[in-house]
Amino acid sequence: MLSDVSINFLLYLQTNLTVVTEFLLLGFQSSQLLRNLLFLLFLVVFVATICGNLLIIILVSTSKNLHTPMYFFISQLSISDILLSTNIVPNLLHILLNNGGTISFIGCMTQFYFFAGTDAFECLFLGVMSYDRYVAICNPLRYVAICNPLRYSSIMTDRFCVKLIVDCWILGNFGSFLVTITLSRLKFCGSNIINHVLCDLVPLLEVLCYDTYIVQLEIYVIGIPILLIPTTIIVVSYIYIVISVLRIPSSTGRQKAFSTCSSHLIVVSIFYWTIFSVYVPPSREKTSDVNKVPSLLYTVFTPLVNPIIYSLRNKDIKKAIQQAFHKTYHLINIY
Numbered sequence: 038m039l040s041d042v043s044i045n046f047l048l049y050l051q052t053n054l055t056v057v058t059e060f061l062l063l064g065f066q067s068s069q070l071l072r073n074l075l076f077l078l079f080l081v082v083f084v085a086t087i088c089g090n091l092l093i094i095i096l097v098s099t100s101k102n103l104h105t106p107m108y109f110f111i112s113q114l115s116i117s118d119i120l121l122s123t124n125i126v127p128n129l130l131h132i133l134l135n136n137g138g139t140i141s142f143i144g145c146m147t148q149f150y151f152f153a154g155t156d157a158f159e160c161l162f163l164g165v166m167s168y169d170r171y172v173a174i175c176n177p178l179r180y181v182a183i184c185n186p187l188r189y190s191s192i193m194t195d196r197f198c199v200k201l202i203v204d205c206w207i208l209g210n211f212g213s214f215l216v217t218i219t220l221s222r223l224k225f226c227g228s229n230i231i232n233h234v235l236c237d238l239v240p241l242l243e244v245l246c247y248d249t250y251i252v253q254l255e256i257y258v259i260g261i262p263i264l265l266i267p268t269t270i271i272v273v274s275y276i277y278i279v280i281s282v283l284r285i286p287s288s289t290g291r292q293k294a295f296s297t298c299s300s301h302l303i304v305v306s307i308f309y310w311t312i313f314s315v316y317v318p319p320s321r322e323k324t325s326d327v328n329k330v331p332s333l334l335y336t337v338f339t340p341l342v343n344p345i346i347y348s349l350r351n352k353d354i355k356k357a358i359q360q361a362f363h364k365t366y367h368l369i370n371i372y
Contacts, residue, residue: 060140060145060230061139090344092344093348107166126337132234152237154214167270171277172192226246
């Protein structure tokens with residue numbers, strides 16, 4: 038016959054080891070007025086993000102002047118930004134309206150998979166874009182300052198560019214898939230409350246029943262190469278670019294060469310700043326309201342900033358936008 042202590046212990050285990058089937062995302066626990074204002078802000082940002090990135094994709098697809106590897110890569114970055122926004126923002130708006138919201142276990146894992154996959158893709162892809170700028174400005178065999186369009190087009194062929202993009206998508210999604218599968222196979226129990234705005238890695242680790250060593254080891258094994266390899270490519274590429282540009286005799290040539298890299302450098306800086314502010318250094322307090330802000334900057338505002346940077350600082354895109362508006366205006370007048 039079981040003692041009272043044994044019965045209480047079994048009841049404790051049964052209560053705290055209940056398998057979680059859904060999570061409660063708290064979002065921002067604040068006044069209704071503030072949540073309404075945030076809802077309107079994020080809605081406007083979301084619509085602007087989708088429209089801005091779609092505009093770049095359409096312009097690159099339809100304008101012959103933009104049929105180059107650099108603009109093709111920019112359009113792929115826009116696709117990634119659209120996927121990231123549509124994965125995060127609609128659920129965030131629902132949470133703000135309802136002062137929190139539930140998400141199923143499968144829905145949470147799915148959101149994390151696409152979130153981590155687009156993160157990994159963008160990290161790898163920024164390395165590809167830096168290599169493209171290196172080939173455009175430098176001679177790949179020796180860092181002398183020559184700008185050889187024939188050399189550039191012979192290396193950055195359409196087939197090679199597509200292969201680079203496909204490789205980035207495959208590697209990013211494969212790493213995300215492995216981590217998601219590992220997370221989904223572990224036991225979530227006890228509290229199913231996540232004090233965050235999305236199903237991110239840190240808040241999910243906090244509600245695991247058991248030691249998170251396996252997941253953390255897998256993240257280090259997969260995440261560190263995905264982060265370090267493109268970072269190394271970016272640093273090395275720009276070292277060669279700077280050496281080559283400084284050897285250009287004319288100041289006009291140097292300014293033109295640097296201008297082709299400035300937009301990419303701004304995007305790289307924003308990406309890595311937000312990544313490190315969210316995930317480095319590791320802390321058990323990452324899910325406080327203060328630390329939700331970097332996550333929002335990265336998932337909501339960065340996809341809006343990227344097309345603005347590339348469009349406002351790029352003469353070819355601005356020219357393509359003007360031509361598109363002129364064509365639309367003439368069509369309206371005809372009909």
